[in-house]
Every structure is written in structure tokens, then in C-alpha cells.
Amino acid sequence: MRRRLMGLEKEYGLYGVNPKKMAETVDKILSQMRTGLEHLAIEAVRYRTIYWSINGAKLYNDTQGDHLEYATPECESFKDIVACDKAGEKILIRLVNSYNQKEKRKILILKNNISYYRSNETDGIVSGETSWGDHECYLLEAFENICSESRFIDNILPHLVTEIIYTGAGHIESLGDSYCYVLSSRAGFITKKTGESATADRPFIMRRYGQDTHADYNKWLRYQVVSNEANMLEVPTFLKFLTTHLCFRLVEEGWQLPIDLALDAPSQLKKLNRDIYLEDSLELLNGQTKKAIDIERVYLEAAKTLDLTDEERKGLELWEWVLDLLSCDLKLDGNLKKLFGVLDRTTKWYWLKKRMEKRNWPLSHPEILGMNLKYHILSDSPKESLWCLLNLKDKEEPFIYRVVSEEEIERALTEPPQTRAKIRSDFIKLACHYSPERFKVINSDIWSEAVLEVKGENKQIKIDFGNDDPLNPSRESFENFKRMILENTPGH
């Protein structure tokens, strides 16, 4: 068994905002958290343009100021990741609804990774597709005593290519004068194995070093898998973390990928992306070919030999079940239907296919292209959002496969997972009451600590959220600080 901290960073798209005013609008939407919006059940501590929510999550304007971003608190459980991700959707819907009401705007929020058109006002490019991130974060113990980093990553890469068969959210890709339905909107943007940036020339894995590790970087590594895209359904989110975690575990525990499975990851990802019925095989470096599902099964069978936790074992069964469903002939509606409400890319495709058949529309029809985006709208209005409509229908007659309950999502709005995020959450709750009157947060842009200045005392205090031992963090610095604040507060 191996514990691991994981989290999901998601940039959201906003509809109804001039791209030139995006940064300003995002700031205004987020600034509603500044005062603690009791009526929205959201409280947060602000540091510059970062808002740390009481559930331990982080909301901010991303580095270029072009996207509203929500990062879940650190989780050890895959169910927690799903619950925290869904709680993030709820927080953002509440913030945007409140902003629209106040400013009489009609901004919509989209949980996707692509727009068809780039602004010609900002960079001179008239049209095309542009992408933004959905980053899975994994904390790994330094593994130099197991194998080299390049070997470690080579062992994982075939999985990162083939997992899009269940993690893909589906997309209608522009081919210039025509369109085709693909597994993932993100795959076309991945050009290399690893890298240290993802704004251009995007890799499968982004390596974070130094302070960006958010833990003692002599002992820990932080990897971000940036080749997947945002999911609306819970199963793909659950599976992308579970399967990649298990693949990391395999390599950490000495397993080696059979040498004949090595492939050129970027080119094979693009090839697989257009094979929505999974009929073709991938080309391996040894000249042989193998189906994506069969590569997934190599990892699955190897993972069965690990000493698994209950959650890992149940997740592995879900993984196998999904692969079994994907092994059927997906050209047959009966088989495709079984994955409706399970995977985004099959749910969206069945929906679009039926709509095209009914109206006799081609894939390039504007309504079909629009529906491809409307699937991702987070809104309470069924007229605007296909996702909202599907959920309303699911309440009448369930067909969506859930991983977490509505109660678990509600709880994740205010309660953190039982990881080091709990210390941060307790600190934020304290700060919501006593800052800025009693102390000021003077540095809080990383996940592992916060630096404060206590009013009237000329000294700085550092609260550690688990920099040295992120899996077993000490509460000492927080408890000492809490005692000091409460002892000096009349009435305590």
C-alpha cells in the first residue's frame, strides 16, 4: 500500500466576457469571496489575487490572468477528489450567479478545455483552436534509487496515451474545411513527453521542482499530468486519478513495462484520438501493433498483483468494467448506450449522433458544434446547459453513474479531506474570524505554509501545513498560533 497526495487544478472558460477584460472580470468574480459571503456559504482568506477557501481549496486568476481557476485541496482518496471537484463547480456557479445578479450580466461558466476561435483583437490570429489546462497533481517520493526519471516516465507513457479512451470528454475537431468527432479536445495539443511549462509545446507530464513541489524538494517530486481534459461525469475523473496512481505505484514498486509496448507517445495519442470506435491499433516502436484497450489491460493485470486498499480494489473493478464495455462494438447503438452516463465522450457522442439522425444534420452543423460546447456549461438554466438538463432528467429517471453522493459534495464545500488540507482549512477558518484585526497574512502563495504578521508584535510567524512530511503533517505550529490568538482575545 502506498499513500499519495493528489489534487486537480482546473481552469474554466467564461462565456460572455470580452477576452481583453477577462482578467478584470475574473478578479471581480473572485473578489466576492473577500468579505466572506455567508449567503453563498463560501468563506475564504485572500492573499493578493489568491483566495483560500475554507474547504482547503484555492481559487485564483491563472498565471496569464485569462482563466478562473479552482484547485482542489490535497486528497488521498479518489472519491474525495471527485467530491472536491464537484464542490468547486458549485462554488463557481454561486460566485458567477451572484456576480451576474449584481452587475446585471449574463456570464456563463464552462468546464471544458477548448474554444474554436481565438481573438483577432489580442494576438492577430483570426481563427483556430486554443486550449487551457486541467492538471492532475501527484506527489511522489523521490525515486532515484528505483530508476532514472526518463525510465520512470517511459514506463507510464503508454498508459497516459491509452487512458483517453475513458478520460476523453469528446470533441468535434476542426480539420479546416470539415470536422470529425474525436475522443479528447486536449490530445491534439500534446507534443512531447515531459516539460516544465504547459503554455505552449505541451507535454504529457509537467515536472515541478523547487518551491513548486509544495513539499521538501529533497524528498518529494510533484508531477502534473496535463494531457487529459476536464470531465463532467464522475467516473472519468475518478478513473483518471486511480489508474495513473496505480501505474505510478507499479513503477515505484519495481514493475517494468514490457519492452515491446514502448511507443512514440505524442503521435500515437493523435492517432488514437480519431479512432472513436477503437477499431485501429497503435504502432509500437518495435514495428508491431497493439490495441489501446489491450495496452490498458497490461497495466490493469499488473495492478491486480499489488497490495491494494479497499478503495483501490473497488476502483480497479470499475476500471475493468469500463474496459469491458469499451471492448464491445461501439458502432452498435445498444453498446454505446451502455456507456451513456458513464463516460463523457460516449455520452456526448450518443447524444450528438441521435440529434444528427433525427434532424438530418451533418457534424458540421452549427447546432451540433454548439451542443459540443453546451454539454460543458455549468448553469442552473436548462435552456442553456445540456449538462443541467441531463442532471434534471437523471433526477426523474436515473441513468448517470455516480461515484459520490450529493451529501458528500455538499460537505466538501466547507469540510476538507482528512489530509494536510485539514490544517490549512482550520487555519483559514481561524483567519476568517481574526484576520485582519489580529493578524495579517503576508505570504500565502504556496500550499505547504503561510507566513503571518501578528498585529502589535514585530515578528513573523510561519504556519507549516506539512512541508517536510506532507503525508503525516504536524499540527504543532498551527496549534501554537491558535493558542496565542485565543489567549490574547478577550472572552476566551
Next chain:
Amino acid sequence: MSKKEKKMAKEQKIIKKMGTPEKQKSTEPEKKMRRIKKTIDEKKKADLDKLIDEIDDVLEENAEEFVQNYVQRGGE
């Protein structure tokens, strides 16, 4: 039926009644997973095509404008 055949038939009957060795090994989570799958399969029997038609009638048709106006910069 010979004595040997009778014995084999009896054994087969017992195996059938008890389930295969694999089935006997089923753990509680596996049983639960099968129950979940069964429930999901039954849900699939809900008329999805009817559901899609109903949804189709509610959604606004303004997609061309929507696609044109959804302009985002790249990010990460």
C-alpha cells in the same frame, strides 16, 4: 447411465448449485460491484432515446452565435 456417469452427473449438479469456484471466492465488494452494474444496466433500459427527444425540445437553438462568441485565450 453407468455408475461413473451417475457420479459425474451428481457432481455437476452440486457444482451448479454451489456455483463455480470463482463465484464462491467473490468478495463483498465484488458482489456490490455486480449489484451496481445490474442497477446501471436496468437504468439503461430507461428509454434514453425518448429522454433525448424530450431534452431536444427544451434546449435553445442559438448555437452558431454561441460558438462564435465563446472566445478564450490559451492558458495553463
